[in-house]
Amino acid sequence: MLTHAFSRRTLAAAAAALAVMAIVPINAYAVKGTGGEYNTLYAGLGAKGYDVVSYFTDGKPVAGSDKFTTTYGGVTWQFASAEHRDAFKADPAKYAPQYGGFCSWGVAQGKLFDVDPVNGWTVSGGKLYLNFNGDLNKTFARDTEGFISKAERNWPGLNR
Structure with missing residues (x-):
């Protein structure tokens, strides 16, 4: 019967894999340095x-x-x-995105993350800020100026 196609062991392994993926910190996606490039x-x-x-x-x-x-x-x-x-x-x-097109929220945290240009973006003060995803974009929007201030301090050390 197809109703029992998955064993308990298979389901447990799948659940464990999903749990690990869910707790992988965003830092796992970080780039080490820009090399001065976009x-x-x-x-x-x-x-x-x-x-x-x-x-x-x-x-x-x-x-x-x-x-x-x-x-x-x-x-x-x-x-x-x-x-x-x-x-x-x-x-x-x-027009070019700030912080070399890396995630603005990430730069504020001292990290370089990739971006989602469809769901993770904000124009503020006539500048384009990209973010890792829509959720982080919402976080960025809650204190845009604060995150920009932190990112401005961190960017010179990351952009090398």
Whole structure:
């Protein structure tokens, strides 16, 4: 019968594996140092290929295209349109994510984490801040200025 396809041992092993995965600290995802470069943990693209100008102009992330690219800071950046690419080229510091595109909350903790550019982002004070995921983005939003202040102190030591 299929109702007993899993043994108790199999279920116990699966439960144990899930428990371990649930308690793996976020620090396990940390990068050791930037090497002075932008976060390119995803296919060598800045902001994982998302159009960083769209956060400002559209108020949301929009996937970039390999038809509209430029290089800045040794990283390839993709955009949804030639207009967005040209705006970035005219003032990359205005649009490039803070802290090299690493998780802003993580930088505030003295760590470098990858980001989720769809669910983990905030524009504050005219700057783009990316975060590890939507949950950490909510935490970041509760004290944005405090986390930015901590991140500003930590960034020089991490960006090496």
